[in-house]
Each structure stands twice: as structure tokens, then as C-alpha cells.
Amino acid sequence: MREIHVDQVAETVARLVQEANFKLEADVVNAINRAMNLEEAPVGQAILLQIQDNYTLADAERVPMCQDTGVAMVFLELGQDVHLVGGSLNEAINRGVAKGYTEGYLRMSMLNDPIKRVNTRNNTPALIYTDVVPGDQLKIKVDCKGGGSENMSQLKMLPPSAGWEGAKRFIVETVANAGPNACPPLIVGVGIGGNFDKSALLAKKSLLRHVGDANPDPEWAAREQELLEEINKLGVGPMGLGGTVTALAVHVEVMGCHITALPVAVNIECHSHRHKEAAL
Amino acid sequence: MAKVYITTPITEEQVREIKAGDEVLITGTIYTARDAAHRRMVEDLEAGKALPFDAQGAVIYYVGPTPPKPGQVIGSAGPTTSYRMDKYTPEMLKQGVKAVIGKGYRGDEVKAGFVKYGAVYLVSTGGAGALLAKTIETAEVVAYEDLGAEAVRRLTVKEFPTVCIHDAVGGDQYYAGQSKWVKPDAMVKPKKPEAGE
Numbered sequence: 001m002r003e004i005h006v007d008q009v010a011e012t013v014a015r016l017v018q019e020a021n022f023k024l025e026a027d028v029v030n031a032i033n034r035a036m037n038l039e040e041a042p043v044g045q046a047i048l049l050q051i052q053d054n055y056t057l058a059d060a061e062r063v064p065m066c067q068d069t070g071v072a073m074v075f076l077e078l079g080q081d082v083h084l085v086g087g088s089l090n091e092a093i094n095r096g097v098a099k100g101y102t103e104g105y106l107r108m109s110m111l112n113d114p115i116k117r118v119n120t121r122n123n124t125p126a127l128i129y130t131d132v133v134p135g136d137q138l139k140i141k142v143d144c145k146g147g148g149s150e151n152m153s154q155l156k157m158l159p160p161s162a163g164w165e166g167a168k169r170f171i172v173e174t175v176a177n178a179g180p181n182a183c184p185p186l187i188v189g190v191g192i193g194g195n196f197d198k199s200a201l202l203a204k205k206s207l208l209r210h211v212g213d214a215n216p217d218p219e220w221a222a223r224e225q226e227l228l229e230e231i232n233k234l235g236v237g238p239m240g241l242g243g244t245v246t247a248l249a250v251h252v253e254v255m256g257c258h259i260t261a262l263p264v265a266v267n268i269e270c271h272s273h274r275h276k277e278a279a280l
Numbered sequence: 281m282a283k284v285y286i287t288t289p290i291t292e293e294q295v296r297e298i299k300a301g302d303e304v305l306i307t308g309t310i311y312t313a314r315d316a317a318h319r320r321m322v323e324d325l326e327a328g329k330a331l332p333f334d335a336q337g338a339v340i341y342y343v344g345p346t347p348p349k350p351g352q353v354i355g356s357a358g359p360t361t362s363y364r365m366d367k368y369t370p371e372m373l374k375q376g377v378k379a380v381i382g383k384g385y386r387g388d389e390v391k392a393g394f395v396k397y398g399a400v401y402l403v404s405t406g407g408a409g410a411l412l413a414k415t416i417e418t419a420e421v422v423a424y425e426d427l428g429a430e431a432v433r434r435l436t437v438k439e440f441p442t443v444c445i446h447d448a449v450g451g452d453q454y455y456a457g458q459s460k461w462v463k464p465d466a467m468v469k470p471k472k473p474e475a476g477e
Binding site for chain 1: 345363405453459
């Protein structure tokens, strides 16, 4: 049994939310560089250049690359041989989010209630996802996700007869409807199977994969490519002004489901995909 | 597609010069407002109160900036998604606003409003908040300070870069641009705009 103090968790979260907002990770940078070579539209290339100039500037000046510094999603892979000490884990994470957003001059975008709509002024609550895994480490992944892309996400309980063709159509239509609203070129996270909420969780977690890494199952890796090709046929392009790169990558995660069901969830992420991780 | 330099406030004549697809660089005073500020402005108008700024020829920028670091005029300040303002935009245009800046698709009523009132819809690059902030020279809160990032701010900008999507005669650059690059066998085709003026 290894002990980890929750204050260490809070400090790590405070650091990660700032780093994620100031500096784009290499996987996203590489994906945007690849897009520069693939984009055929001059206006699309000009926008990709602005995007590159923007993240270079944000890194150099340690300022947020986007004014929507997001909802702080914190994904924990908690080793089952870890003993957390010093207080509540979830409170420590929220403390870390409040500290990071305040110290980093990040925008406070979280409200106390979806209808009353009063800003909590410290960007809490954090959205916390915890998985228990073998081992004695605590892995913390942070994703600061903007509202524009999240709002364009969709979930549908398809009839099994819809099959892969029906799922594919729903996914491509969701991206077409999102268009410029979601800040393309996009990373498209897809979850298929499970149930209503598990499919959404699969879609969300697929975004944690390094951009462009394929599903380990070759059949699903091929379907990811098929989806990427279909999406890039739409002509939406960078910021929807027309072009050949609408998505940087499509990630699909799947799991088994009930004989009556074919749940499909599409979680859309913008080009400023701000993620960072650390292990304690 | 032309490069058009505009100084605020925008006149009726200047609006007519801007065509969908033009690169439009704005210099002068613009006002920030997003969801909560729009709701308040419309409520104020309904209550017989004036808008917090002179609407004649004004430009509204849909943005909620990050707080400035010490030494900064403003934090990062890129556009937010515009459709959430659709409910309020026709009223703003009616009041005399000549340009709104955001990102993303607009509803049919708003598109018709740009033609009816002679105004334009401009977009800037979403996610380029650090870069766009470099064109902002001054920023001050002029109304609804309690809304924090959503307060109405008066910004002075120099050659703030935008692209015109909807002009005052029904042009639609999202449709024009996407139609040029959509593949013949794409599963979904760009949405055709309703006829303009």
C-alpha cells in the first residue's frame, strides 16, 4: 500500500490545467502540421497558419490559447494499491482547479446550476472520472474542453437494423451540423455500444487517446479511417470557410451492448484540444 | 474577394461595400457582448431603458475574454459561437448595429435581418484568442460588471481581422466556400441559403 497525500493531487491538478491551456501537446501540434500539408483551400491554409501562430504565441507568453479555458475534466486512473491520505480526493481536485484557474488568469466559465446560472467564480465544479486499475500509481489526465464543440455533440439510440451504415451516417451528419460552430478542424470522438450513458463516456474517453493513434482492433482502425475520409469530403474545412480538412482525426471506442440496442455517441472536440497528464 | 478596411462607426454606405467572402479589417471602437449581456440589453430595451452604448453604426463582438495578466490590456479574446445570440440579434440590428462578430452558423431570421436592416455578419478564427488579443489596444467595462467575463466592454481595436459570411444582400460565404470543396459523393451537402434580396 502506497500513500499519496491529496494535497499533492491538488497541486498537480492546479499545474496541469494551466499547462494545458498555455501549451498545446505534441500530438495536437503534429496533427495540425499534417493538416497544413493536406489542406488544399488557400483560405483553409490561412486559418491553419493563424491557429499555429496562436498556439506559438500562447506558449511563448504563457497565456491561454483560447478565451474559453473550458470545463476542467479530470480523469483518474487510481491504482488499487494506493491509499489516499489527508482528506477528500474530490475536494482536493476542486481545490486544484480553483487554484489553477485563479493563478493562471484563466476564465471562470462554470455555473452553480444550469437554470439559476450563477458563476461560481473559481471554475468548479470539476468533472471527475475515476477508474480503479491495478498498481500503486495515480495517473491524472486533465482535459480543458471548450463549450462550443461540446454543444455540437450528439447521442442517438439507433435500432440494430441501422448497422454500421446507419451509425456512419449519424456520425457524419453530426459533424456536418456542427460545421464552423465547433471550431474545425475537429477531433471526433465516437462511442458505440454499452448503453445510453456508457456510449457517451466511450466517446469522451476516446478523446484522451493521442490524436491520430488508431484503435488497436484493425477492423475498427479501418472504420476510423473510413469516417475520417467521409468527414473530409464534406468541404467544411478550417473554421467552416471551405476546405479539405474538416477533421484531424476520428477516434472510435466500442463495447458490447444489449440485443435491442445500437447506441452511438459523438463527442466533438475543437482544434485547440487541451490535454495534459501526470503520474504520482 | 477583397480586403476591406473599416473604421467604426460603420455607415450605411460602408456596409454596402462589404461582400460575403471579403476579408474585413476593423479599426476603432467595438463592444463586447455575449449570452447574458444580450439578455440584459433586450430586457433593458423592453423596460424602456437605453442600451449601454450608442447602437448607431456599432459593432458587437461576441466574446468573453480571459482576465488580463498584470501588464495586459485584455486576456485572450477570440469569438464565441454566434447562434446563441440569434434570439437577440434582430433587435440589436433594429437598434442600428451594423456588424456583429462571432463564429458559426446563424438562423434564418437573423440572416434575413442582415438584409432587412443593412448589416453584416463577420467571423474571426475561433480558438485564436491569444493572437486576436494583440489587435486590442484598450478595454474597459461599460455595463453589467457583475457578469465578469460576460460584461459589456468597450474595446479599441486596430485592424481586427474578420471574414464576412453574410452581407447586406443575402450573400452566404459558408455556403459558397463549402460548396467549392465538397466532394460529389459526400454524404451531406452544404445547406443552400434561402434567396437573398
